[in-house]
Amino acid sequence: xxxxxxxxxxxxxxxxxxxxxxxxxxxxxxxxxxxxxxxxxxxxxxxxxxxxxxxxxxxxxxxxxxxxxxxxxxxxxxxxxxxxxxxxxxxxxxxxxxxxxxxxxxxxxxxxxxxxxxxxxxxxxxxxxxxxxxxxxxxxxxxxxxxxxxxxxxxxxxxxxxxxxxxxxxxxxxxxxxxxxxxxxxxxxxxxxxxxxxxxxxxxxxxxxxxxxxxxxx
Numbered sequence: 001x002x003x004x005x006x007x008x009x010x011x012x013x014x015x016x017x018x019x020x021x022x023x024x025x026x027x028x029x030x031x032x033x034x035x036x037x038x039x040x041x042x043x044x045x046x047x048x049x050x051x052x053x054x055x056x057x058x059x060x061x062x063x064x065x066x067x068x069x070x071x072x073x074x075x076x077x078x079x080x081x082x083x084x085x086x087x088x089x090x091x092x093x094x095x096x097x098x099x100x101x102x103x104x105x106x107x108x109x110x111x112x113x114x115x116x117x118x119x120x121x122x123x124x125x126x127x128x129x130x131x132x133x134x135x136x137x138x139x140x141x142x143x144x145x146x147x148x149x150x151x152x153x154x155x156x157x158x159x160x161x162x163x164x165x166x167x168x169x170x171x172x173x174x175x176x177x178x179x180x181x182x183x184x185x186x187x188x189x190x191x192x193x194x195x196x197x198x199x200x201x202x203x204x205x206x207x208x209x210x211x212x213x214x215x216x217x218x
Contacts (some may be wrong), residue, residue, distance in 0.1 A: 035052075041190070043189065044189070046186035046190070048166030049095070060168050061088070062087070062088050089164070090185070095166035096111050097188065134208055139210060146174055167183060168185050168190070182218055
């Protein structure tokens with residue numbers, strides 16, 4: 001067998017489950033961190049770019065404008081394309097949401113190449129530790145403890161599910177019996193976020209904390 005044929009077969013094995021549309025059309029560089037695939041989300045305007053390693057140990061980063069990015073070179077570079085509306089970074093993925101009027105071709109490849117070139121591991125931050133709160137008598141808890149209890153439910157029952165679809169949720173506050181949340185990443189502006197997802201979050205919070213609580217997206 002010719003050397004060229006051996007190399008071709010090895011390349012085919014390495015790219016196993018990927019389709020041509022899931023591979024960048026131009027080589028970027030030889031850095032260790034790479035996008036290995038894209039994943040569609042329930043939001044047709046959002047794509048999840050899955051990496052070969054974890055880049056954020058705890059929490060998330062959500063950018064809606066270039067100014068939100070601070071000194072994050074990846075976020076800054078992505079927003080140079082006017083078709084990019086939101087960038088959400090968590091664990092081992094980057095979710096990019098496009099403008100309604102933009103198409104994914106050739107944006108998908110452009111975003112893939114930018115992530116391959118600039119993505120890096122983010123420094124670990126303090127916090128992220130899940131706090132256990134005794135919720136046997138939720139209504140008697142002080143306000144700050146109630147917020148901690150809601151965060152506990154979001155962490156253990158909801159955030160991991162949303163992350164699978166490239167999104168997240170941020171607790172904005174508690175006003176009386178109303179839990180205020182803000183969707184992030186693919187969940188933001190997703191049609192299902194205001195119906196099935198919201199009902200699911202409310203159901204879990206009611207079951208685990210207080211049946212009179214209602215959840216509102218802000």
